[in-house]
Amino acid sequence: MKWTRIDGAKLAALLCWQLACLPAAYADVQSKGEAEEAGIDPSGAKIGRIRIHRENVFDTSLPEEDNWFYRLANRWHILTREEVIRRQLLFSSGDTWSARLVEESERLLRRNDYLYGAQIEPVQLEDGVVDLRVTTKDLWSLTPGFSVSRSGGENRTRLSLSEQNLIGTGTRVKMSYTDDVDRESTSAEYFNNNFNGGWVSVLAHIADNSDGQTEHLRVLRPFYALDTRWSAGIGWWHDDAEVDFYDLGNEVAEYREDQHIASVFAGWSDGLKNGRVARWTAGIALDEHEFSETANMELPQLLPQDRRLIYPFVGVEYLEDRYQTTSNRDQIDRTEDFYMGTRLGGRLGYATDGLGSDRDALVYNFSASTAFGSIDDKALLLASSLNGRLEDGRVVNALWHVDARYYRQQSRKRLFFMTLNSTYGWNLDLDNPVQLGGENGLRGYPLRYQVGRGSLLFRIEERYFTDWYPFRLVRVGGAIFADIGRVWGHNPVGGEPLGWLKDIGVGLRLGPTRASGNDVIHIDLAFPLDGDASIDDVQILLESKRSF
Numbered sequence: 144m145k146w147t148r149i150d151g152a153k154l155a156a157l158l159c160w161q162l163a164c165l166p167a168a169y170a171d172v173q174s175k176g177e178a179e180e181a182g183i184d185p186s187g188a189k190i191g192r193i194r195i196h197r198e199n200v201f202d203t204s205l206p207e208e209d210n211w212f213y214r215l216a217n218r219w220h221i222l223t224r225e226e227v228i229r230r231q232l233l234f235s236s237g238d239t240w241s242a243r244l245v246e247e248s249e250r251l252l253r254r255n256d257y258l259y260g261a262q263i264e265p266v267q268l269e270d271g272v273v274d275l276r277v278t279t280k281d282l283w284s285l286t287p288g289f290s291v292s293r294s295g296g297e298n299r300t301r302l303s304l305s306e307q308n309l310i311g312t313g314t315r316v317k318m319s320y321t322d323d324v325d326r327e328s329t330s331a332e333y334f335n336n337n338f339n340g341g342w343v344s345v346l347a348h349i350a351d352n353s354d355g356q357t358e359h360l361r362v363l364r365p366f367y368a369l370d371t372r373w374s375a376g377i378g379w380w381h382d383d384a385e386v387d388f389y390d391l392g393n394e395v396a397e398y399r400e401d402q403h404i405a406s407v408f409a410g411w412s413d414g415l416k417n418g419r420v421a422r423w424t425a426g427i428a429l430d431e432h433e434f435s436e437t438a439n440m441e442l443p444q445l446l447p448q449d450r451r452l453i454y455p456f457v458g459v460e461y462l463e464d465r466y467q468t469t470s471n472r473d474q475i476d477r478t479e480d481f482y483m484g485t486r487l488g489g490r491l492g493y494a495t496d497g498l499g500s501d502r503d504a505l506v507y508n509f510s511a512s513t514a515f516g517s518i519d520d521k522a523l524l525l526a527s528s529l530n531g532r533l534e535d536g537r538v539v540n541a542l543w544h545v546d547a548r549y550y551r552q553q554s555r556k557r558l559f560f561m562t563l564n565s566t567y568g569w570n571l572d573l574d575n576p577v578q579l580g581g582e583n584g585l586r587g588y589p590l591r592y593q594v595g596r597g598s599l600l601f602r603i604e605e606r607y608f609t610d611w612y613p614f615r616l617v618r619v620g621g622a623i624f625a626d627i628g629r630v631w632g633h634n635p636v637g638g639e640p641l642g643w644l645k646d647i648g649v650g651l652r653l654g655p656t657r658a659s660g661n662d663v664i665h666i667d668l669a670f671p672l673d674g675d676a677s678i679d680d681v682q683i684l685l686e687s688k689r690s691f
Contacts, residue, residue, distance in 0.1 A: 183273070185240040185265045191272040193236055195225045198280045200657055207615055216283065223257060223281055224311040230340050231255075232263075232277065233368055240265075240273055243464070247368055250466065250480045252277075255336070256315070256660045257284050257308035260478050282659045284308035299323040299686075307659035313337055324590065326384065327353040342367045355383030355401075366410065369420050369464055374410035379403075385437050388445060390637025391675055392580060392589025396445040399437045400574065405429040408456075415464060424458040428492060430506075432574065445636060447573035451501040452532075456492030461485075467518045471558065471608045472550055473690040474661060475618035475654030483514040483522070505533040521551040531569070541569040542577075558606040560691075567597040568632075577630060585628045587646025587671035587682050595640055596632030606691060612656075617664075620652035620691065626669075645672040646682075652691055662687040 200220050201213035231251050233244045245263045252261035259280040267274040284307040303319035315334040321327070330350035338345045343364045350357040363376035381403050388396040408426025430452040436444045463484030472479050489509045494500035508530040516522035524547070531541025549561040564584065566577050579585055580592035584600050604624040611619040627645045634640075648669035655662070667684040 183265045183268045185268060185273040188240045188268060188271050188273040190234060190236055190238050190240055190275060191267075192274045193229070193232070194266070194274065194276045195228050196276055196278045197222045197225065197228070198278065200281055200283050201615075220281065220283060220285075221308070221311045223279065223308055223313065226340065227311065227313045227337065228252065228277060228279055230337060233370075245275075246466070246468075251367070252279060253478060253480060255313060257282055257313060259656065282307070283657050284659045286658055305659075325354075325387075328357075330357070342371075352384065354385040355399075357382045357384075366412065366422055369462075370414040372412055372414055374412075374422075374424070375408065377405075377407045379405045386574065387442070388576075388636040389578065389591035389594055390634055391677065392592045394442060396636045397437050397442045398444060398446050398574075399435045400447075401433045401435070403429060403431045410458075418464045420460075420462050420464070422460040424460075424490070425456070427453070427455045428506075429453050434574070443636075445573070449501070450572070451499070452494040452504060452506065453498045453500050454492035454494035454504075454506055455498075456490050456506070458488070458490035460488040462487075465514075469518045471556075472518065474663065475608055475620050475652065475691065476656070477618075477654065477661065481514070481518045481522075481524070482512075483518065483524075485511075485513040487511050502534060504539070507531060507533070518550060519552065522549070524548045524550075538569045540572045540575055542571070542575070543567045556608045556610075558608070560604040560606055562600075562602050564600045565598070569596075571596055573635060576634070577632070579628055579630050581669075581682065581684065585626050585644060585646065586624070586648055586667055586684060587626065587669035588644060588674055588678065592674070593630040593640055593644070594634040594637060595630035598628065598630045600626065600628035602626045606652075616655065616657055618654040618656055620654065622650045622652060622691070624648050624650065624667075641674065644674055646670055647672065648682075650684075654691075662689060663691055 199217040199222060201208040201217050203209045203214055203217065232248045233251070234241065234248065249261050249263055252258060259282050261280075262278045264276055264278075265273045266276045286303070286305050286307070300322045301319060303317060305315065305317035305319070307315045309316055313335060315332070317332040318330070320329050328350050330348065332346075332348045334344075334346045336344045343362065346359065346361040348357070348359040358381045359379070361376065361378040363378070364374055365371075365376070366374045383399075383401045385397060385399050387394040406426055406428040408424050410422055410424035412420060412422040414420065430450065432447070432450045434446045434449055436446070463486070465482070465484030467481050467483050469479055469481065470477060472481070488511070490507070492506040494502065494504045494506060496503065508528070510526070510528040512524070512526040514522060514524045526546045528544045529541065532539045543566070545563070545565040547563040551559040553559055568575075568577055571577070576594045577596055577598050578591045578594050579598045579600060580588050580590040582590040584602055585592065602624065604622045606620060606622050608618075608620045613619065625645070625647045627643060629643045630640045632640070646669050648667055650665055650667035653664040653666075655664070665684060665686050665688055669682040669684060670680065671678050671682065
């Protein structure tokens, strides 16, 4: 289905569906300070008893949450098992106190979608032995869902049943049905980030789509902490799908793609030394794409060139131990961890026909990021990446990305946010175009509205964080925004770029505080200031994102 407009009644209905599907949410774990107030200095002490304090979804000791519904929700919820939390700590009884390991353990716990927050603090110091309390706050993890979202002039419907914390083990199982602009899909998924009580992550995903099949399997032992000495993994991805070319948000050509991507690797490191980490990896990868005509051939067929690359690779990563913690940046009233150090990474591989490739190619990927300032006041975060291939001395399918994010705290409730995203490509494969539209930040325009070989997008937002906490289920915020962007280069199936495109708008933000995950619900009204005559005067966007 495709809507061109949503009237007020429809918008209210969509919002009600979204809120009705939020199971219940939470108030954050209290901030640190008890140890300081008690005068406890654990420096040099041995760690004694580690007490795990698990808080339920609702705090019924508060008058606002002491009612039959919230008590029933707590009774039906299975708390995260104590051993699941304990196994994610980077220290144990008998170790020497380390503030760095305590802070890193908090970050590891907070990354779990089934926890709202985590705090570790010393509670007693006696005879050189310090006892610690680990406090976590559970989120409601069983989520039956129905949602309707809208972005870039297209609608997405989803029915799902997910359990993010199966019987308190941290395991996610999910069944879902999705209907969007590309396809209808029925999928099943299993995920555990600490499989069998260790640091191995296991993901299995399978989907039956209206245009093909998707299978994804990954078993990974990552560099889970700064001082981790080794890593290894194996992954497999297969997707068979019909893909469209776009011009001005409309499908104008299509093809069928059958892709297989696989890799196996091992990594090693000397660990954290003088606040810095260096890591090395080596492995072998498969990257195969086969293209054919679609079955119904409703649109003109435009086939990219088949590719088969099999190559060994080596990689290196360098990073600093620099993190800052704050709130009310990309989330609403929730602890956020920002990496503020310098990270450099690179990977080189060489594909030859002797290994089964259809060409000789040097495959490369480089990335870098750094940050300036303080996230509690004003900060600039920069990231860049370059990836592509060298074939017969020619640069092929190269993409250079640059991303900049700027945060400036104006008051307790107000934040100025600005972002710049730039992409430029050289000799891009036909199936790898640069696209710009409502789905990736140009909010006043249809999705995939402009296509070329490069793009630039500049966005500014004035964010406002309210104290409104309806039913103690969602935190509420708002934004006033403006976007300006354009693409360069010829669209192989369309016209020339339209130049600079601008929009302005306002949005409502809802941050669920009881349901698993850290998504923020966006309800935006965007007003395009340019574009062709087919664009509606008002674009209504209703979607869930990982950020404000």
